[in-house]
Amino acid sequence: MSGISRRHLLTGATGLTVAAGLYGSADLARSAATAGQRRESALRIGYLPITDAAPLLIAHSAHLYPSGSVSGSKPVLFRSWSGLAEAFVSRQIDVAHLLMPMAIQLRHVLGAGVRVLGWNHTNGSALTVAPDITDLEQLIGTQVAIPFWWSIHNIVLQKLLRARDITPVVRRTASRSRRTVELVVMSPSDMVPALANRSISGYVVADPFNAIAQIKKIGRIHVFLGDVWREHACCVLVTRDDVIAERPLAVQAVTDAVVSAQLRINMDRGRAAEALTSGGYLPQPLPAVRTALAYPNPPYQFQRPDWSPQLVGFQPYPYPSFTRRLVEAMHDTVVDGDRSFLDKLDPSRAHGELVDDTFVMNSIAAQGGTHVFGLPAGLDRTEQVHLL
Known part of the structure; x- marks a missing residue:
C-alpha cells in the first residue's frame, strides 16, 4: 500500500x-x-x-x-x-x-x-462558471470546485487550464500574477450555493448541477467535457x-x-x-x-x-x-x-x-x-x- x-x-x-x-x-x-x-x-x-x-x-x-x-x-x-x-x-x-x-x-x-x-x-459533465465569466482567463486568481481529486472532471479541467498556460494549484491561494487557479474538492450539492454567493468562480461536475445553475441563472455552462474528450467514461x-x-x-x-x-x-x-x-x-x-x-x-x-x-x-x-x-x-x-x-x-x-x-x-x-x-x-x- x-x-x-x-x-x-x-x-x-x-x-x-x-x-x-x-x-x-x-x-x-x-x-x-x-x-x-x-x-x-x-x-x-x-x-x-x-x-x-x-x-x-x-x-x-x-x-x-x-x-x-x-x-x-x-x-x-x-x-x-x-x-x-x-x-x-x-x-x-x-x-x-x-x-x-x-x-x-x-x-x-x-x-x-x-x-x-x-x-x-459517457459524457454528462460540464464546466459551469459565474454568469459574467466568458473566458478561461477570467478564472485566474480564483477558486474552482471539483467533486473529487481522482475524477475525469479534475483531469479534463487541468488539461483545459494548461492549454491556456494557466497552472492549477492545491492548498495555495490562487494568484493572478502567477496565472494560477486554486482547485478545491466540494460535494456536488454544495457547488450551486457556493457559485451563487461567489465563494467560487466555477465548478466542474456531473449533471444535473450544471443544468440547475443555468435554470436558476446563477451560472452558465462554459463547456461540456464531452466537447473536449469525446464520449469519455465518467462513472x-x-x-x-x-x-x-x-x-x-x-x-x-x-x-x-x-x-x-x-x-x-x-x-x-x-x-x-x-x-x-x-x-x-x-x-x-x-x-x-x-x-x-x-x-x-x-x-x-x-x-x-x-x-x-x-x-x-x-x-x-x-x-x-x-x-x-x-x-x-x-x-x-x-x-x-x-x-x-x-x-x-x-x-x-x-x-x-x-x-x-x-x-x-x-x-x-x-x-x-x-x-x-x-x-x-x-x-x-x-x-x-x-x-x-
Missing part, C-alpha cells in the same frame, strides 16, 4: 473523508455495526444523486433487478463521493457507480478488490472481487438489469427523468433532470457539434483505449494526496488489472448485440481529445 494505511487514505487529504452521516441512510449506518460478521443474501447498491446514476436507479424503478439478487429496498443514497467510496470499501454496499479514476485509485492503493464491470454512462459500474467469486449469478443479474436500463433511458429520456424524480431517487426538480438528460437548447456554440457533447450517453462497453489514455492523464494530474501508486501503474496493463467485461458482454449479447448500442463490431476505438 505504498506506506499509506487504509485509514489514512480514508481520513486524509485524498478526498475520502469519514464524517458524521457518512452512510447516507439510517439503516445502512446501523448495519455498519455488524459488518464483517454477516453476508447479505441480496446485493446492496449505493449511488450519488446525480444523473450519472440513472441506469442503476431506472433498473430499480422498472423492476429489472431479479428478486433475491438485489436488496428489495431502494438503492442507498450518499451525499459525497467519499461517503460512497468508504461504504463500498467497508462492504456496506456491494455494487455502485464510481468515478473511473477513483476506481483505479482504490484498487491500487487500498487493495480493495475493486472490479469494473462496465461503463455506467463506471463496480463491484468487488469477493462479490464476483461468491455471487457470480447475482452479479450477472445486476449487470443485465443495468444494461437493459441504459437502453430504456436512450429510448425515452423524458420518461426516465420523470421516474428519477417522482420515484424519489433524485432530489433535484424535474425540469433540471429533464434538461440534463436532453439539453434541448444548447447553452453555447459547440466546438465539435458532431460529437453531441451535451448528451449524457448510456452504453456499457468499457473500451481498453480509454483506460489506457486515462491512466496516462492521471500521471499528469495534480491532486492533494498520495500519488505514489502511479509509479507502478502501467497504462498498457491497467485495463486488464481493473476491468472484467465478461458479465457486460453477456448482457450486450442478451440485448441483441453491439449494434443495439451503436458500438462498432470490432469494439475498438481511438480516443479523441481536443483542447479548446
Whole structure:
C-alpha cells in the first residue's frame, strides 16, 4: 500500500473523508455495526444523486433487478463521493457507480478488490462558471470546485487550464500574477450555493448541477467535457472481487438489469427523468433532470457539434483505449494526496488489472448485440481529445 494505511487514505487529504452521516441512510449506518460478521443474501447498491446514476436507479424503478439478487429496498443514497467510496470499501454496499479514476485509485492503493464491470454512462459533465465569466482567463486568481481529486472532471479541467498556460494549484491561494487557479474538492450539492454567493468562480461536475445553475441563472455552462474528450467514461459500474467469486449469478443479474436500463433511458429520456424524480431517487426538480438528460437548447456554440457533447450517453462497453489514455492523464494530474501508486501503474496493463467485461458482454449479447448500442463490431476505438 505504498506506506499509506487504509485509514489514512480514508481520513486524509485524498478526498475520502469519514464524517458524521457518512452512510447516507439510517439503516445502512446501523448495519455498519455488524459488518464483517454477516453476508447479505441480496446485493446492496449505493449511488450519488446525480444523473450519472440513472441506469442503476431506472433498473430499480422498472423492476429489472431479479428478486433475491438485489436488496428489495431502494438503492442507498450518499451525499459525497467519499461517503460512497468508504461504504463500498467497508462492504456496506456491494455494487455502485464510481468515478473511473477513483476506481483505479482504490484498487491500487487500498487493495480493495475493486472490479469494473462496465461503463455506467459517457459524457454528462460540464464546466459551469459565474454568469459574467466568458473566458478561461477570467478564472485566474480564483477558486474552482471539483467533486473529487481522482475524477475525469479534475483531469479534463487541468488539461483545459494548461492549454491556456494557466497552472492549477492545491492548498495555495490562487494568484493572478502567477496565472494560477486554486482547485478545491466540494460535494456536488454544495457547488450551486457556493457559485451563487461567489465563494467560487466555477465548478466542474456531473449533471444535473450544471443544468440547475443555468435554470436558476446563477451560472452558465462554459463547456461540456464531452466537447473536449469525446464520449469519455465518467462513472463506471463496480463491484468487488469477493462479490464476483461468491455471487457470480447475482452479479450477472445486476449487470443485465443495468444494461437493459441504459437502453430504456436512450429510448425515452423524458420518461426516465420523470421516474428519477417522482420515484424519489433524485432530489433535484424535474425540469433540471429533464434538461440534463436532453439539453434541448444548447447553452453555447459547440466546438465539435458532431460529437453531441451535451448528451449524457448510456452504453456499457468499457473500451481498453480509454483506460489506457486515462491512466496516462492521471500521471499528469495534480491532486492533494498520495500519488505514489502511479509509479507502478502501467497504462498498457491497467485495463486488464481493473476491468472484467465478461458479465457486460453477456448482457450486450442478451440485448441483441453491439449494434443495439451503436458500438462498432470490432469494439475498438481511438480516443479523441481536443483542447479548446
